[in-house]
Amino acid sequence: MRRWLALLAAAITSLVLIALLVPMALLIRSVAENGAMSRATATAESVAVAAGSPALELTVEQARGGPFPVTVFLPGGGVLGATAARDDAVRLAATGRSVTAHAPGGRTVLSSALTPEGTVVVRVFVSDAELTRGVREAWLGLAALGLLLVALGIVLxxxxxLAITRPIGAMAQVSHRLAGGDLTARAALDGPPEVRSVALALNHLAGRIDDLLAAERESVADLSHRLRTPLTGLRLDAESLADPAEAARIAARIDELQRAVTRVITEARQRSNEQSCDAAEVVAERAAFWSVLAEDQGREMRLDLAKGPLPVRVGAAELGACVDALLGNVFAHTPEGVALAVRLTPGVRLVVADEGPGFPPQALERGRSGAGSTGLGLDIARRTAESAGGALELSPGPGATVTVTLSPALALS
Incomplete structure (x- = not known):
């Protein structure tokens, strides 16, 4: 676009300059010719005034040093000044007329004066160089001015x-960032009003997308919190059935339902890598939620949580789901009354420990916990830790201890 606008400006400026400078150049030439002829005529008249007086020779001699050669044709056939032929123009001027005629290499101006001896003819020769004196310099100046104006038009x-293409290019970059998942990208309100209007609309669209995704994450998080507790209670009820076969069948269906719910929640909770949250606030909130069930089951729940803020590189919904998965495993796979502890250190390290039977070595593999569990809870915790730049560790018994290490964030988003 910049190239086409520059070419268009150069073409328009050139046409305008041609329309203006060509007539001006012809006018300058005409003015130079008229000026030279006027000066030559004045010289001829000044010499003709001295005709018939003793000062004629002195006047001709003085004119010899001027730009125009002067020749005086006397009545008796004599000639004063520059050598010149007595041509038809001279003979015509001898009849008492002022004549301007073309001559080889220029023009002649002839003026006559009547004296007692006869008619004196004064001939002044104007060369082509005098006719065009200063014209070339003026034309070069006009050409330089034209080129300067064309260059100025191209620059403008x-x-x-650039004032149009730069904001458009910046908006294109913002759109690419939005398409790549960076929902914080915003376009600068620069450029003409129309471009600023487009940038404002793009920013409004980006903000709307961000709001919709935030609402979706909140809905998914709420769905997660609503479903996990009933599923845990349903699993406990299934394990309390008297018929082991029926209990196993119902537990398998519950596991299948939990896998489906977790898969839906995980797929819906796709987030930007730029999210962060306060780990101290999220862990405290989820621990308070599960403490109600711990009290109902007679479990001692010890909390040792560092004071916040502890910003981490993971969203609040994702971290909440991780805590729910770890605590849900404790409640689902340890007998009622078994104590548990939740610790959060400034590291940031989240430790969930219980006094139950512990985890087998394959616990991190989904569906192979070996204790009736699908392993989904630990897998959720592992993926949450890895997405936040951390890791998950299991400690051997007695009891089970899960340590989730998270990567600190520079600031809360």
Whole structure:
């Protein structure tokens, strides 16, 4: 676009300059010719005034040093001044007329004066160089001015194009960032009003997308919190059935339902890598939620949580789901009354420990916990830790201890 605007400006400026400078150049030439002829005529008249007086020779001699050669044809056939032929123009001027005629290499101006001896003819020769004196310099000046104006037009057109293309290019970069998942990208309100209007609309669209995704994450998080506790209670009820076969069948169906719910929640909770939250606030909130069930089951729940803020590189919904998965495993796979502890250190390290039977070595593999569990809870915790730049560790018994290490964030988003 910049190139086309520059070419367009150059073409328009050139046409305008041609329409203006060509007539001006012809006018300058005409003015130079008229000026030279006027000066030659004045010289001829000044010499003709001295005709018939003793000062004629002195006047001709003085005119010899001027730009125009002067020749005086006397009545008796004599000639004063520059050598020149007595041509038809001279003979015509001898009849008492002022004549301007073309001559080889220029023009002649002839003026006559009547004296007692006869008619004196004064001939002044104007060379082509005198007729065009200063014209070439003036034309070169006009050409330089034209080129300067064309260059100035191209520069101004380029600046104008840049004022349009730069904001458009910046908006294209913002759109690519939005498409790549960076929902914090915003376009600068620069450029002409139309471009600023487009940038404002793009920013409004980006903000709307961000709001919709935030609402979706909140809905998914709420769904997660609503479903996990009933599923845990349903599993406990299934394990308390008297018929082991029926209990196993119902537990398998519950595991299948838990896998489906977790898969839906995980797929819906796709987030930007730029999210962060306060780990101290999220862990405290989820621990308070599960403490009600711990009290109902007669479990001692010890909390040792560092004071916040502890910003981490994971969203609040994702970290809450991780805590729910770890605590849900404790409640689902340890007998009622078994104590548990939740610790959060400034590291940031989240430790969930219980006094139950512990985990087998394959616990991190989904569906192979070996204790009736699908392993989904630990897998959720592992993926949450890895997405936040951390890791998950299991400690051997007695009891089970899960340590989730999270990567600190520079600031809360």
């Amino acid at each position: 057109a380029d600046r104008l194009a």
